[in-house]
Amino acid sequence: MNNGRHKGTILVVDDDRGAMEALSDILEYEGYHVQRAQNGLQALEHLRETRPCPNLIVLDLLMPVMDGWEFRMRQKEDPELAKVPVLVVTAIAATAGLDAVGVLRKPVDVDALLRTVARYCS
Amino acid sequence: MKDQSEFPSGGIAQGEPGEVDLEAELKARDEFLSAVAHELRNPLNALHLTLEGLIRTQSGNTPLAPEQVVSRVTRASTQVDRLAALIDVLLDVSRISTGRLQLQFEDFDAAAVLSAVVARLKDQASPSQISLSMPPSLIIQGDRARYTQIAGSLLSNAIAFGNQRPIEVRLESDASTIRLKVIDHGIGIADADQQRIFERFQKVAKDSPTIGFGIGLWVTREVVRALDGEIHLTSKLGEGSTFVVELPKLNLVATTAPATK
Numbered sequence: 494m495n496n497g498r499h500k501g502t503i504l505v506v507d508d509d510r511g512a513m514e515a516l517s518d519i520l521e522y523e524g525y526h527v528q529r530a531q532n533g534l535q536a537l538e539h540l541r542e543t544r545p546c547p548n549l550i551v552l553d554l555l556m557p558v559m560d561g562w563e564f565r566m567r568q569k570e571d572p573e574l575a576k577v578p579v580l581v582v583t584a585i586a587a588t589a590g591l592d593a594v595g596v597l598r599k600p601v602d603v604d605a606l607l608r609t610v611a612r613y614c615s
Numbered sequence: 616m617k618d619q620s621e622f623p624s625g626g627i628a629q630g631e632p633g634e635v636d637l638e639a640e641l642k643a644r645d646e647f648l649s650a651v652a653h654e655l656r657n658p659l660n661a662l663h664l665t666l667e668g669l670i671r672t673q674s675g676n677t678p679l680a681p682e683q684v685v686s687r688v689t690r691a692s693t694q695v696d697r698l699a700a701l702i703d704v705l706l707d708v709s710r711i712s713t714g715r716l717q718l719q720f721e722d723f724d725a726a727a728v729l730s731a732v733v734a735r736l737k738d739q740a741s742p743s744q745i746s747l748s749m750p751p752s753l754i755i756q757g758d759r760a761r762y763t764q765i766a767g768s769l770l771s772n773a774i775a776f777g778n779q780r781p782i783e784v785r786l787e788s789d790a791s792t793i794r795l796k797v798i799d800h801g802i803g804i805a806d807a808d809q810q811r812i813f814e815r816f817q818k819v820a821k822d823s824p825t826i827g828f829g830i831g832l833w834v835t836r837e838v839v840r841a842l843d844g845e846i847h848l849t850s851k852l853g854e855g856s857t858f859v860v861e862l863p864k865l866n867l868v869a870t871t872a873p874a875t876k
Contacts, residue, residue: 511665514690
């Protein structure tokens with residue numbers, strides 16, 4: 494954390510604890526503030542309760558409780574939350590209809606991820 | 616005491632030879648291979664990100680302290696363990712399908728093994744989500760690795776489909792049998808799916824259609840059978856599931872059928 498002097502805020506939504514920790518470490522090292530949710534439902538609750546909204550959501554798709562597709566559907570139903578761009582990070586190929594600003598396959602190309610993050614946090 | 620045996624299992628076909636739906640079997644196998652690729656990518660991704668993070672920090676202006684490096688490398692090592700465990704499951708599918716599941720019998724403390732499994736998987740659950748009830752010690756004779764596998768499979772399943780609600784793990788015993796109960800209060804399983812969930816390549820959780828190989832419970836059931844045990848499921852959709860595994864306390868080699876392949 495940089496006491497408000499961070500470059501921007503990223504909400505990482507992933508049920509895989511190892512990936513979540515490692516991605517958070519990289520983003521924090523690069524100067525971003527990281528918020529975390531383990532599934533789509535936690536992410537929605539977090540977004541509804543927290544202001545300001547994050548600059549970008551990094552979203553996994555296959556998660557228990559609420560997956561990434563349902564999260565996107567619910568997010569788009571709320572006009573304010575719908576404005577937050579989403580970068581999908583997934584192990585699967587079927588990502589049509591998600592209307593994301595980008596899709597990265599696992600294992601994630603970190604340079605590509607940081608380029609997208611920088612674009613939405615500038 | 617340590618010994619070794621092989622257990623002949625049911626093979627590939629379900630039911631009478633004429634009843635096998637080859638098209639469905641092939642489709643299920645394709646979905647299985649897709650699920651395998653997905654499941655392997657997750658620990659691979661976590662491992663990749665952990666190492667990428669280390670490279671970036673250690674080659675930058677503010678490298679991590681040695682103890683922080685050790686912590687990150689330990690996390691990377693955990694992901695390697697996950698990958699190895701997934702590969703073991705794949706090998707088990709092959710071993711079971713060809714009737715060559717190997718067992719190694721020894722005396723061990725089932726309570727200590729269960730405690731270690733819960734401690735290992737607690738990281739994947741919400742804080743305080745898992746409660747464990749068992750005697751301080753329970754020495755049995757069986758296959759320690761397979762017992763660990765059974766407990767780990769049922770607990771992982773409960774965490775994945777438990778809706779982050781409390782999970783109870785109980786270990787009980789009488790004169791001849793130990794009983795492992797894993798109780799979750801998650802999404803539950805519909806009556807019509809309760810037998811199907813133990814079949815190969817089957818995933819019935821509509822909420823997470825491709826999480827898991829769809830073979831975990833089939834492998835678990837086959838391993839339990841190999842150990843002369845039984846597995847039972849009671850569940851209600853939306854209310855949760857209880858898996859009960861009963862295993863003999865004394866798993867003598869002589870009680871296991873010889874390999875007939």
